[in-house]
Amino acid sequence: xxxxxxxxxxxxxxxxxxxxxxxxxxxxxxxxxxxxxxxxxxxxxxxxxxxxxxxxxxxxxxxxxxxxxxxxxxxxxxxxxxxxxxxxxxxxxxxxxxxxxxxxxxxxxxxxxxxxxxxxxxxxxxxxxxxxxxxxxxxxxxxxxxxxxxxxxxxxxxxxxxxxxxxxxxxxxxxxxxxxxxxxxxxxxxxxxxxxxxxxxxxxxxxxxxxxxxxxxxxxxxxxxxxxxxxxxxxxxxxxxxxxxxxxxxxxxxxxxx
Numbered sequence: 661x662x663x664x665x666x667x668x669x670x671x672x673x674x675x676x677x678x679x680x681x682x683x684x685x686x687x688x689x690x691x692x693x694x695x696x697x698x699x700x701x702x703x704x705x706x707x708x709x710x711x712x713x714x715x716x717x718x719x720x721x722x723x724x725x726x727x728x729x730x731x732x733x734x735x736x737x738x739x740x741x742x743x744x745x746x747x748x749x750x751x752x753x754x755x756x757x758x759x760x761x762x763x764x765x766x767x768x769x770x771x772x773x774x775x776x777x778x779x780x781x782x783x784x785x786x787x788x789x790x791x792x793x794x795x796x797x798x799x800x801x802x803x804x805x806x807x808x809x810x811x812x813x814x815x816x817x818x819x820x821x822x823x824x825x826x827x828x829x830x831x832x833x834x835x836x837x838x839x840x841x842x843x844x845x846x847x848x849x850x851x852x853x854x855x856x857x858x859x860x861x862x863x864x865x866x867x868x869x870x871x872x873x874x875x876x877x878x879x880x881x882x883x884x885x886x887x888x889x890x891x892x893x894x895x896x897x898x899x900x901x902x903x904x905x906x907x908x909x910x911x912x913x914x915x916x917x918x
Contacts, residue, residue, distance in 0.1 A: 662726040672748040695744040715901030722909040768913035791903035805883040809835035816890035823860035872896030
């Protein structure tokens with residue numbers, strides 16, 4: 661019986677149409693499945709924990725596949741795949757999981773981080789991975805608004821057109837801003853959010869709205885009103901994909917399928 665293998669994957673999403681395989685377009689799933697076919701000599705279907713949009717990156721995407729060869733130790737699979745992958749995709753880890761394990765359906769939460777560079781000129785090497793803004797937001801005000809994002813919420817206000825979800829309710833474990841110095845010594849503003857799942861472009865919509873509402877002094881009361889309205893027109897602008905990373909997929913929490 662083929663063993664079930666879970667991969668941890670990082671990628672630079674700039675030059676991809678997104679995670680999901682699409683005819684005639686370059687996708688992360690497509691490139692990974694092509695590498696799997698070269699390593700194992702047959703077509704293999706890879707199931708991701710979720711889709712990332714065009715231009716969105718990942719530090720810890722998770723995906724599983726049924727491995728037809730037992731002779732390759734799990735620890736050697738990343739090296740074998742990376743030999744056939746482009747430089748903007750790297751397999752970080754591989755490990756055997758239960759036969760019925762699914763990276764999509766067994767995931768209990770996903771963690772995203774969005775990186776913002778306020779009032780500074782971006783270094784060339786970081787410009788693909790941050791959103792450069794001209795203002796310097798008040799992090800306390802941002803966190804007052806982000807504190808509204810806790811528990812089971814109807815997030816319809818932050819769902820982009822084209823979202824096909826049966827429900828717009830999501831369970832948000834945490835959402836907050838913090839500061840972090842990058843490799844170039846520049847201070848970044850980071851928004852982290854963890855939830856059971858996300859609507860289409862939800863994190864980008866939330867990030868753009870929070871920054872916009874802070875700039876326009878709408879505060880936590882204004883943000884809560886927009887959230888409760890369940891009306892897309894009440895949201896602010898959507899942040900660009902450049903600064904967004906799927907940071908981690910967790911499998912050890914409480915499964916909440918709303």
